Amino acid sequence: MEHIHLAIIEDDTIIRESLESFLGAHPAIQVTITADSVEAFFEKVDQAVRPPVIDVLILDIGLPGMSGIEGLRHLRLKYPNMDITMLTTFEEDDKIFKALCSGACSYISKRTPMTTIQEAIFTIHRGGSFMSPSIARKVVQHFMPKARKEEDLLSPRQMQIIEGLVDGLSYKLIGDKLSISIDTVRDHIKHIYRALEVNSKAEVIGKSLKGEI
Amino acid sequence: MEHIHLAIIEDDTIIRESLESFLGAHPAIQVTITADSVEAFFEKVDQAVRPPVIDVLILDIGLPGMSGIEGLRHLRLKYPNMDITMLTTFEEDDKIFKALCSGACSYISKRTPMTTIQEAIFTIHRGGSFMSPSIARKVVQHFMPKARKEEDLLSPRQMQIIEGLVDGLSYKLIGDKLSISIDTVRDHIKHIYRALEVNSKAEVIGKSLKGEI
DNA sequence: CCATGAACCACATCATCATGTGGTAAGAAG
DNA sequence: CTTCTTACCACATGATGATGTGGTTCATGG
Numbered sequence A, B: 001m002e003h004i005h006l007a008i009i010e011d012d013t014i015i016r017e018s019l020e021s022f023l024g025a026h027p028a029i030q031v032t033i034t035a036d037s038v039e040a041f042f043e044k045v046d047q048a049v050r051p052p053v054i055d056v057l058i059l060d061i062g063l064p065g066m067s068g069i070e071g072l073r074h075l076r077l078k079y080p081n082m083d084i085t086m087l088t089t090f091e092e093d094d095k096i097f098k099a100l101c102s103g104a105c106s107y108i109s110k111r112t113p114m115t116t117i118q119e120a121i122f123t124i125h126r127g128g129s130f131m132s133p134s135i136a137r138k139v140v141q142h143f144m145p146k147a148r149k150e151e152d153l154l155s156p157r158q159m160q161i162i163e164g165l166v167d168g169l170s171y172k173l174i175g176d177k178l179s180i181s182i183d184t185v186r187d188h189i190k191h192i193y194r195a196l197e198v199n200s201k202a203e204v205i206g207k208s209l210k211g212e213i
Numbered sequence C: 001c002c003a004t005g006a007a008c009c010a011c012a013t014c015a016t017c018a019t020g021t022g023g024t025a026a027g028a029a030g
Numbered sequence D: 001c002t003t004c005t006t007a008c009c010a011c012a013t014g015a016t017g018a019t020g021t022g023g024t025t026c027a028t029g030g
Helices: A013-024 A038-047 A068-078 A093-101 A114-125 A133-141 A156-166 A171-178 A182-196 A201-209 B013-024 B038-047 B068-078 B093-101 B114-125 B133-141 B156-166 B171-178 B182-196 B201-209
Strands: A004-009 A029-035 A056-060 A083-088 A106-109 B004-009 B029-035 B056-060 B083-088 B106-109
Touching (some): A029 A038, A056 A068, A056 A114, A068 A083, A093 A133, A156 A171, A156 A182, A156 A201, A156 B201, A201 B201, B182 B201
């Protein structure tokens, strides 16, 4: 069986060493590098005779110096194929989403038992993704309809007009596309604004792209 | 310990009965209703003397008649507080996202072992969310940067201007907010348009909301 | 049969936007 | 010291957008 090459960046010495000893004890896992900050990680990597192989990286989110989220971008530049999982105490929405948007593939709470973290490493290496349940819940909530009162508020024709707006078309182009006069387009947009209680193209585009229509 | 009231909608009799007998065998789980289609589910519910309590619903995605995704909306109208988990053989991107957008809180592959499904029920009831690893991976990939060529193309100041545009502010309001002249706002926007190769507010808002900036 | 609402069109007016030209000041990089 | 870049500001012009008023046609449902 192939070894999984694991790296750990975590500033808390106790946690870092626990992870290293527990996970490294598994015959299929080899901890190739550990560091207490992103800066220290790059230093070690750059000083190495040949850069260490890394399949999976465990990255703390609250690090001294460069934060985990900030570090994500730099790490991904150097190791584009590495699977990165965040390890965190806090479950703040914005941090979760910033991390995911910056390329983290998993997000594990620090309250997770070691054996589960170990399973997560294997899951990730298999091309999956492990999310702590409470975090997964926050993620799926971002897909859910927020306050979908504007459900069937708009006619099909109005939806077509909105499509045009979202595509960045001018009133004139929308008119051409739907073979109607520019004044009719204006008319529809007036009604759309009333229905959605907005008063600018920007707001309509925003609502549409956020799935609120 | 409180019972978890479970409902199952699944057309495959073998799978439905396996789920019912295995999950129902757990002392903390009570299967209150099962059906082989969304229509049949509503029929049973409506004919009942008093509507059954349901905490968690396992919903197949490929059903005869009304599909699971279609059924989601109706089910959520009748039971807004019920946690719904999809159960599926297929892992097609669009179905996953449609289900999540329609209000599913979890997504379980049919290849998942019964014991794991059982754990998932408890996780979900605790307010968490269970995603099969391969499905979770697809979900996080939707957050990831696609083809982020416009990476650091824009200065911090330009990003602030874009924030204003996305919020639907006029040039004047953006100027007020950042304490600069409206002409300076215009100037920034000119440069932003060149950098992003667009020529309208709408396109900038679109790119920004799609995470392409 | 009439009210209602969707979709269609026109004309008008003021605000905002897109774009150009031209200029100042400060800091970074050569 | 010069060149670039970023950020700042002004003036000008034509295009586009926001909003109002007024009107027609057609289908739907009390």
